[in-house]
Amino acid sequence: MTIGIIGSGAMGAGIAQVVAQAGHTVRLLDQHMGTLQKAVAGIQKSLDKLVEKGKLSAEAAAATAKLLHPTSDIHDFADCDLVIEAIVEDLAVKQQLFRELEMVVGPDCILASNTSSLSLASIAAACKRPERFVGIHFFNPAPVMQLVEVIPAVQTRAGLAEEVRDMVASWGKRPVLAKDTPGFIVNRVARPFYGEAIRLLEEGVADVATIDWALTELGGFRMGPFALMDFIGHDVNYRVTESVFTAFFFDPRFKPSFTQKRLFEAGYFGRKTGRGFYDYT
Ligand code: NAD
Incomplete structure (x- = not known):
């Protein structure tokens, strides 16, 4: 799978590491080049630490690092099967991002937000195909924290949240489904x-x-x-x-x-x- 992550701050960088370690190709974008570079360096450091501690082989760390593709061009997300947004917690900014993203990705690409507190329904409302939109809420630091909340919006198609829950479980996490209510669980x-x-x-x-x-x-x-x-x-x-x-x-x-x-x-x-x-x- 190819997974896009938008926003490479505390959460986006961590999520990128999780999905790369699970063997997926990752496209990572941030509006600030410096933040993007810092995120890639941070992931490398984190992988090196895992190798030092004997929790990851040097080969697996090298293979994981190769799966990371930082970019500043949203058009590189055209081949993504899933895109997780982890940008600033601002409804208007997130809505604008999903509008732009939908012009780039294919019709079957799953769109997800890592929002902590906004309603998924309100973000999905900006999408042309809101039925492929879902919440995937990680905890900080994402590579360490086991829990992930998966939240369907009222617009999400039946069955998608369960599919996403199983996908997140295959990344070594322990996902739970939650309703779209403020703060989730x-x-x-x-x-x-x-x-x-x-x-x-x-x-x-x-x-x-x-x-x-x-x-x-x-x-x-x-x-x-x-x-x-x-x-x-x-x-x-x-x-x-x-x-x-x-x-x-x-x-x-x-x-x-x-x-x-x-x-x-x-x-x-x-x-x-x-x-x-x-x-x-
Ligand atoms: P952060 O400030 O560390 O990172 C956000 C990044 O998004 C920044 O690097 C910024 O440059 C980038 N960005 C902002 N607008 C952008 C845009 N339009 N396009 C591309 N990049 C953009 O924030 P964070 O703590 O990583 O939080 C990100 C999201 O995850 C928020 O929605 C937050 O509520 C949620 N979240 C945060 C935590 C936490 O503990 N920090 C936990 C779970 C969920």
Whole structure:
């Protein structure tokens, strides 16, 4: 199969690695050449690490790297059987991308979005053939995280979500089907997790490090809420919270916080910018 990935940021690069390791030819595109080059270098580094750790043979790593085809030209996606979009979480931008993509790909190419919080129905609405559109939602980092949510839109043809679920399982992942509702499964449960942690901080109940420490050391969580928000990035995480809140008709359970909004506005996105709730400089 030939699989196209659009957007080579945190998610797109990871997804590209997953599908290349599964033996598929990958076309990887980003609007920024520098990001694309960084993604290819990052995947190579990740493959080298797997070889070092003895989790992948040197031959398999070399074969995987050969399957990656970075490009800046969307016309190179003409031979794709599946295209997964992992660009900025903005409905209008995603819709425009799918309009352009449909002018390039064949009629049977499956179109997918990795959106965290937008409705699949609203993205599919921009497509001429919305019946071949589906959500494939990976978790960060995609090569490591087993779970993938597969979400049919109301327009998706019967049976496609199940086909895609089986395909994703063949890549070594553990997919689940979910309905097209805000945040799907994990991001919906995660909103109150982050929101309540920020409320604890705002009320002065405990500081960032103490809350993270309590939840990881004693609560059994892999990462504390603040370390996790910094890892995901406040640009992505804040936008998802805002989107879920709006999509749930402003249900106060999902209300965003000014504390995170200010970090977002200041460009303190977390690890990727060196500062968030923690200082990484
Ligand atoms: P990111 O900012 O790291 O990467 C997005 C990339 O898309 C950037 O490199 C940008 O240059 C590129 N881009 C933007 N518009 C484009 C366009 N029109 N054409 C081509 N490239 C374009 O973001 P990310 O964290 O990888 O998130 C991408 C998507 O995946 C979003 O929809 C997000 O909600 C979703 N998602 C994110 C996470 C996460 O934890 N970060 C997890 C699951 C899903």
